Amino acid sequence: MIKNENVEGEPAYDETYRRGPVVMRGPMIPKDNTYANLLAPEDSTDWLHTDPWRVLRIQAEFVDGFGALAELGPAVTIFGSARTPKTDPLYKAARAVGRKIAQRGVAVITGGGPGVMEAANRGAASANGKSVGLGIELPHEQGLNKYVNLGMDFRYFFVRKTMFVKYSSGAIVFPGGFGTLDEMFEVLTLVQTHKVKRMPLVLVGTEYWQGLFDWLNGPVMSTGMISPLDPDLVHITDDLNEAVDIALSGLM
Numbered sequence: 001m002i003k004n005e006n007v008e009g010e011p012a013y014d015e016t017y018r019r020g021p022v023v024m025r026g027p028m029i030p031k032d033n034t035y036a037n038l039l040a041p042e043d044s045t046d047w048l049h050t051d052p053w054r055v056l057r058i059q060a061e062f063v064d065g066f067g068a069l070a071e072l073g074p075a076v077t078i079f080g081s082a083r084t085p086k087t088d089p090l091y092k093a094a095r096a097v098g099r100k101i102a103q104r105g106v107a108v109i110t111g112g113g114p115g116v117m118e119a120a121n122r123g124a125a126s127a128n129g130k131s132v133g134l135g136i137e138l139p140h141e142q143g144l145n146k147y148v149n150l151g152m153d154f155r156y157f158f159v160r161k162t163m164f165v166k167y168s169s170g171a172i173v174f175p176g177g178f179g180t181l182d183e184m185f186e187v188l189t190l191v192q193t194h195k196v197k198r199m200p201l202v203l204v205g206t207e208y209w210q211g212l213f214d215w216l217n218g219p220v221m222s223t224g225m226i227s228p229l230d231p232d233l234v235h236i237t238d239d240l241n242e243a244v245d246i247a248l249s250g251l252m
Contacts, residue, residue, distance in 0.1 A: 061159045065134075068152050069167045072130065075107035076247045077164045079183045080116025080174030093204065093240055094119035094174055095126075100244045102129025106251070109134065109168055111160075111183075112144040112151055116174045121147035134160050161186050170200045170247030175208040191233055192226075200250045202243045203236045210236060 015025065078097065084090050098108045098120035108124035110117035112133025124131035125147040133148030137155050144151040154160040164171075165187060173184050184203075190196045203209040213229075213236065220226055235246050 058156060058159065061154060061156060062162070065152060065154070065159060065163045068150070069132070069163060072107050072132065072150075072167055074105070074251050075109050075130070075132070075168050076101050076250075077109040077168040077171045078116070078120040078174070079111070079171060079176060079180050080120070081176035081180060082111070082113040082115040082117060083177070084115035084119070084174070086119075090116060090174055090205070091119045095123040097172060097204075097240055097244060098123025098129075098131070099127045100240070101248070102127035102131070104244075104248060105129075106248060107132055109164060110148075111135065111179070112148050112153075114142060114145055116176065118145040118147060121145055125149060134163050136160055157182075165190060165196055165199070168199065169250035170202070172202045172204060172243050172247050173209075175205050188229075188234070192229075198250060200246050201234050202246045203234065204238070204240070204243050206236050206238050 015029065078094060078101075080090070080094060084094075094116045100123075101108050102124040107130035108120055109132040110120050112121070112135035117133070121131045121133060122145075131147055131149045133144045133151040135144045135151060135153040136157060137153050144153070152163075154163075161183065164183065171184075171187055173180060184201070187196075187199060187201055191199055191201070203213075213234070216226065217229065221228060235243075237243050237246075
């Protein structure tokens with residue numbers, strides 16, 4: 001019979017490291033492991049700007065946006081310039097359109113900035129309606145206007161544009177610059193390629209917009225660069241009531 005002997009200096013492993021089903025103790029524990037890396041102080045924040053981390057930020061922004069707007073209900077988006085002053089007739093027109101839409105029980109969504117966006121939010125708020133502002137984080141922007149009662153700032157333009165399209169049944173476009181044109185052509189592209197449901201697009205201001213669409217329907221279409229625009233998709237008008245009715249027709 002073999003007698004067990006106590007051997008002095010026998011190692012006792014108190015610390016255990018697990019990697020899935022594998023158990024490691026003592027000298028077998030890796031010095032560089034996930035937990036150590038997580039708790040170690042960071043001398044550099046370069047990792048914050050790597051693509052995997054960026055993907056997580058993008059995902060989080062989508063989740064936040066979907067969560068904020070999931071129960072919004074029917075809505076119409078109003079696009080337009082941030083540079084339109086309060087003295088401009090277009091400001092008054094956008095304010096009237098925002099109010100008319102809210103009075104129909106429909107939410108108004110804008111980019112949340114000044115100018116036309118502020119006017120539309122102001123009109124919606126004056127009718128005690130849902131006045132949504134989807135802002136963008138830019139160094140020179142002032143933030144959401146004071147007439148927004150549900151707002152969110154986005155880091156990424158493409159996430160923000162997804163929210164405009166996903167939660168709107170129609171869009172009204174007032175005169176604007178590159179940002180407005182980008183948003184308008186985004187909607188046109190998605191509808192023309194059948195990536196989104198029917199979404200009426202109304203352009204307010206015949207004098208401002210007609211030249212652009214004459215060009216699209218002329219040389220651009222005649223050279224085969226685009227397919228004919230659906231006449232039921234794009235409307236140009238100076239009549240605010242007509243603009244609202246057409247935009248709301250997407251709810252039917």
